[in-house]
Amino acid sequence: MSVLVTGATGYIALHVIDLLLKENYRVIGTVRSKEKAAKLEKQFNYNKDLTFEIVEDIANLSAFDHVIKNHANEINYVIHMASPVTFTADDFEKDILIPAVNGTKGILESIKQYAPKSVKKFVITSSIAAMMDLTNPTAILTEQSWNPTTWEQAQENGIAAYSGSKKFAEKAAWNFLEENKGIVDFKLTTINPVFVFGPQKFDEDAKGKLNSSCEIIKEAMFAPTESEIDKSVFGSYVDVRDVARAHVCSLHNDELTGKRLILSNASFTKQNIVNIMNKRFPQLKGKIAPADNSELPQGGRVHNEKTKALLGYIFKDLEEIVVDMADQILKVQEQ
Ligand code: NDP
Structure with a gap:
């Protein structure tokens, strides 16, 4: 069985590819240059x-044509992960919104044209951002939620642009499937993670x-001693290895077909991260921001009980994630 993974250089993609290879899938990865392919090889x-x-x-829009055409009978599954992951751009529409949406529309059209019957499953890495209403930061988020942003509002700032890009790209996939019933054979699952943390696949x-x-969490992990640490809920987290596993499960678990899966373990504050660092890395005391053991708030606005029940595995907790990331960062700093 072969899986096409787009954006193969990505942080999450490397974990997905690793898992696919361990489960004996053949993987075709898309990358932007020969040099990037050589590094991954x-x-x-x-x-x-x-x-x-x-x-x-x-x-x-025709970026994927040659890939799907060359592997038309070979590709059984597609995991579409490539998308701009940034909150800064000179031109939000050109640099963030259009690549995200055209990337999704383009690959779906390529499949329709060259491999409408051989691709059986299309998994798209969407985001909690496709579900969040930025104007209502306390609203509960479930597998049914949709970000109501318009294309124009999505160009107001970087966060709106990224969130809009994920919403419009995911919508494009659901709309495509609706409009092409009977023409293409594949089923769709979307993976909507919150902040994804955890070690890089390769040290x-x-x-x-x-x-x-990861850069967001790393800043908190190694915040200098005198830093003001934000004690309010920053968001929710999930481990990259749990996100990778959900992608692979989605290929063969029919119960996940047609579902939007919210990948989230729990909410966190930056102070939680600092506290874990102080507890688990005593050698860093005096070099990083100090622990604060007063009670910290919990968010609880992401309600993904349905996803957790469908996937049936326990997501890693913040302590394990922070420790694994810190171990890796400290190890490479010593080299
Ligand atoms: P990365 O930035 O590590 O990966 C993004 C991938 O997309 C890279 O392979 C990148 O290629 C590729 N890419 C971006 N823009 C283009 C373009 N215009 N043309 C071709 N390729 C492009 O991010 P993550 O691994 O964190 O994210 C992967 C997916 O997961 C994304 O869809 C993201 O929106 C989603 N996601 C991530 C979350 C997170 O917390 N990390 C949370 C929720 C969703 P290159 O390396 O060459 O730049």
């Missing part, structure tokens, strides 16, 4: 079940600046 120890195709820019990638979500 080496990282995955030249695994013969892992090959790459170059897709330079998903904003181009060498834990050096320097990390991907957007």
